[in-house]
Amino acid sequence: MHGLILDLDACPSIDSSPAPLPAALAHEPDNRLQLAATAFEHSTAAVMITDTHQRILAVNAAFSIITGYSEQQALNQTPRLLASGQHDSAFFAAMWHKLNAEGQWQGEICNRRQNGDTYPSWLSINTQRDADGTISHFIAVFADISDLKRSAARLDHQAHHDPLTGLPNRTLFENRLSSALQHSQDSASLGAVLFIDLDRFKPVNDTLGHAVGDLLLKSLAQRLKDNLRDIDTVARLGGDEFVVLLPGLLQASDAQSIASKLLTSLQTPLPAGEHQLVIGASIGISLFPDDGLDSATLLKNADAAMYRAKAKGRNCVERYSHDLSVRRRERIALEQQLQQAIDNHQLSLSFQPRISLPDQRLSGAAVQLRWNHPQLGLLTPEHFMPLAEASGSSRQIGEWLMETACRQLQHWQKQQPGFGPLAISLTSAQLRQPQLPERMLQLLSAFRLKPASLQLEITEQSIMNQPEHTLSVLHSLKRLGIRLAIDDFGTGHSSLGYLKRLPLDALKIDRSFIRSLPEDRHDTAIVRAIIALGHSLQLTVIAEGIETPEQRRVLEAEGCRQLQGPLIGAPLAAEDFQEKCVVTRFLENADGAARQAPL
Known part of the structure; x- marks a missing residue:
């Protein structure tokens, strides 16, 4: 059994060393004897006195309480009465060696009660010598430390x-x-x-x-x-x-x-x-x-x-695999750099034009985030936003994006009143914030924007990660008059029953379904079904990632109402978008012809 270190010198109840008597009693033998007898009987620690043959000569009341043996049962027995059988001969040999050499021993020992239960005790043994220095008695003082051991075990368990x-x-x-x-x-x-x-x-x-x-x-x-x-x-x-x-x-x-x-x-x-x-x-x-x-x-x-x-x-x-260590170091470094990107003015916004069908008129723009990394160049969100989500910085980035986009929209609307809406993607961290509607109201007020001039886009996965909370937040945003769209539709696991509960204005078909049009009949069928679903729910259907005239024709024939992608126009820096789409009010058709951009 492992020993429990316990300073018994600090526990008077089981201290076997005689304390100095007050001066008034120093010359009063009767009083000393009476005091010793009282201490013996009323000590909360068990006291056992044996002769040199280890016969028990005296025990106190605490001995009986702890061991279960009465005084009559213990007298003339040996301490083997309490043996648990859990200590070998080497243990007792070491005990007797120290007693003979130093006149005292103390340590933890496992004893057995009369009913057979074993218990840990802290034992102190001192030798008593007569006038000529011969050992006459052994005085053993011990206490049941079961509660102390249980407390120590609880603390140890809690610590580990x-x-x-x-x-x-x-x-x-x-x-x-x-x-x-x-x-x-x-x-x-x-x-x-x-x-x-x-x-x-x-x-x-x-x-x-x-x-x-x-x-x-x-x-x-x-x-x-x-x-x-x-x-x-x-x-x-x-x-x-x-x-x-x-x-x-x-x-x-x-x-x-x-x-x-x-x-x-x-x-x-x-x-x-x-x-x-x-x-x-x-x-x-x-x-x-x-x-x-x-x-x-x-x-x-x-x-x-x-x-x-x-x-x-x-x-x-x-x-x-070893390459993961390299990637992990790169990820950690990128994560640390991302924390500083806002302060170092490395984040920027691009704006991609969006047109309506069939008139092909400009119907606003989609905001796209970029990170101008000093070593890696221009990074798109898929390269750093998962890191931002994992590190907790996506909320700060989303806040910066929202405020910067609103400021830019205010600037453009001063030049061309009515421009919009501006489509802005919400991060999962933003969507988790109950205060999001209040924050949006502050931004609308600060930049004097009409709520309908903003369209907030939420991925299907973000919605399904927290459906009830999302529903509450989206209804609050809708009551403000802000337009809402579900992004990357068709890639998540939302049910139609849940979808119809969302206060949406638009569905965006994910580009993965657009890429294979019109060759892939399965993707064509999926796109047709999403457009029909959008119409049945009275939602505007937006297709993103349009690259070819053939894709545009299929989408237009199926009734898609808005298009966005390289064929329509590449993402532009704010200054370039302002010049090409806001100030001149013209966009270029896919075939090179100019068309007016309604604002």
């Missing part, structure tokens, strides 16, 4: 376990990983670390509440444990991130098999209160010793592999 799921935390996980690494080195065995990040867990919290989210995490923790070996360790790092230690693997492919098993197990709904929820996960694998020889490296590499799993579409498993 996650309070929500009861799983090991990072500290305990890294301790076990260090031990596994040492064993791997000694035995030339394989092991692995799995880094697990839940896919789209945040919408659960946003839509169902944190209480349901917590229940989901607890169910998930149990599901992971149920699908692992006894020698494996699953730990929660925080939020929706978990790690798994797989020691003693026979071959590298075993890690892939176990990770795939965990993913499969998550296909069965998890109970979360009144809900049954299915949630996916992205899993990254790093092997030891191949991918690292220390905890930090293995966790970092498993994390990098997990990010690649997310980038490949989520709900899959990826093994670490």
Whole structure:
């Protein structure tokens, strides 16, 4: 049994050293004896006195309370009466050696009560010598430290376990990983670390509440444990991130098999209160010793592999490879640079014209964000906005984009009243903000814009990540008079039942369906169905990514009302858009002819 370090000198109730008496009692033997007897009987620590043959001569009341043995049962017995059998002969040999050498011993010992229960106690033994220095008695003082041990165990558990799921935390996980690494080195065995990040867990919290989210995490923790070996360790790092230690693997492919098993197990709904929820996960694998020889490296590499799993579409498993370290360093560097992009004036806006059909008149413009990176050149949002979402800077970028676009629209409307609408994409972070309608009202007021001169575009995926919250925010925006459109329609998983509840003005057909027109009959059928759906819901249908006259003709024939893409006009810097589309009020047809741009 491991000893518990306890300073008994600070505990008067079990202190075996005689305290100095007050001066008034120094010459009063009767009083000293009376005081000693009172202390003996009323001490909360057990006191046991034996002779040199270890026969028990006296015990106090606390002895009986702690051990269960009465005074009569204990007298003339030996301390073996309390032996638990959990200490070997070497333990007692060391005890007697110190007693003989120093006259005292103290330490933790496991004793047994009369009813057979064992308990930990802190024991102090002192020798009593007569006038000639010969040992005459042994005085043992001990206390039951069961409560203290339980408190220490609780504190230790709290320090090394996650309070929500009861799983090991990072500290305990890294301790076990260090031990596994040492064993791997000694035995030339394989092991692995799995880094697990839940896919789209945040919408659960946003839509169902944190209480349901917590229940989901607890169910998930149990599901992971149920699908692992006894020698494996699953730990929660925080939020929706978990790690798994797989020691003693026979071959590298075993890690892939176990990770795939965990993913499969998550296909069965998890109970979360009144809900049954299915949630996916992205899993990254790093092997030891191949991918690292220390905890930090293995966790970092498993994390990098997990990010690649997310980038490949989520709900899959990826093994670490060396190129991921390079990409991870590049991603971290880009993430840090992105934080400074606004302050360094590296972000800019481009404006792509949009026309209406069949008259082919200018019907506004779509705002497109660009990052003028000092080394990498001009970057489009798909290269940096996922980083912004992951790092938490997308809200700040979205706020900058919105304010800059409104300022530009105000400038153009001063030159040509009525220009618009200006289509602006909302980030997921902006859509999650309950204060978004109030902020939009502030911007409309500050720049003196009519609400209908703005069209806010939301991706289908952003809407479905938090459907109820999104519905509330969109209705608030609609009440302000702002136009609303669903972007990239057809690429997400929204239901028609939910779609009809949204206060939309327009649908944008995703460019992936436009690219193969008119050759691909399946894409043609999908586009025809989306346009018919838009008409039935009385929504304006907008097609983006138009590149060829053939695509334009198909869309016009099917009844699409607005077009945007390279064929119509490339994205332009504000100054160029102003010159070509706002001031001159002319656009150029795809065949080179000029047409007036109505404002």
